[in-house]
Amino acid sequence: MPELPEAETIVRGLRASIVGERIRTAEVPRPDLLREAKGKFVGGVRGRTVRRVDRRAKNVLIGLDNGHTIAVNLGMTGRLLPFPTAPRGTERPTHPGVVFRFDSGGVLVFDDVRRFGTVECLSSEAWRGRETRFGPEPLSSGFSGSDLHAGLHGSRSPVRSWLLDQRRIAGVGNIYAAEALFLAGIHPKRPANSVSRPEAAALHRALRRVLRNAIRAGGTTIRNYRNSANRPGAYQPKLYVYGRQGQPCLRCGHEIERTVFANRSAFHCPSCQPARAS
DNA sequence: AGTGTATCCTGCAGGC
């Protein structure tokens, strides 16, 4: 569900509410969300104080005072909801998976309807090892159009599949891949290695623009996404192609098409994004 | 090696 902008929005919200809090206990109503044994996880986080909240790819990272990191992958429907006091009545999360209780009386709930999310507490060495599996952050200053072109150049897979692969580039999901490819005028099925250097430069600009604007809007809510204040994102009206099949292209008026490959819906304008490079 | 496909899970919208 959440991609880079949604995870970033959650991180910024959480920072304000849980940094400095000491974890008194953790409960795990849904142990299948943990990537480790429940006892080990609970023992590892109990008594620790939250020092920082960060993001890598689509993961929310909760840094503890012993150097360990709680890595949360939000999956499709995961939410991280902080409460100043134990939630009551209608504010109670419907599908709590992991519940952290702080000394202050505050509570942080990882809530996940579909349970595709994961939670894990990793030592600093273990996290460093895990972190290297992700590709570059598209918004980092060190990531250039030339880097993107070099990466694309080495792969024959469809460019959308390339963008969705977290090992190649971090944090891009189905919505923002569709939007960036539209802005760059590249058909989602084109082989990655058919993307020319100028096209890669355009895709680089488009990715950064789309991701930055989506962060500014607090993310995109199609169905389930909510930030850490339990509020939806505001980027949906700015989408050019995602979810707009059958509607006119906002640039040229052609009908937006929906196709399915790699088991996911892809959206593109057949006129603005021709199947073959021109 | 480097792909695409099927699967995990639940809820909701739309068709009949």
Next chain:
DNA sequence: TGCCTGCAGGATACAC
């Protein structure tokens, strides 16, 4: 009303 199908911001184990 109710049943059925299709669909969803992700990640991964597998078969080719």
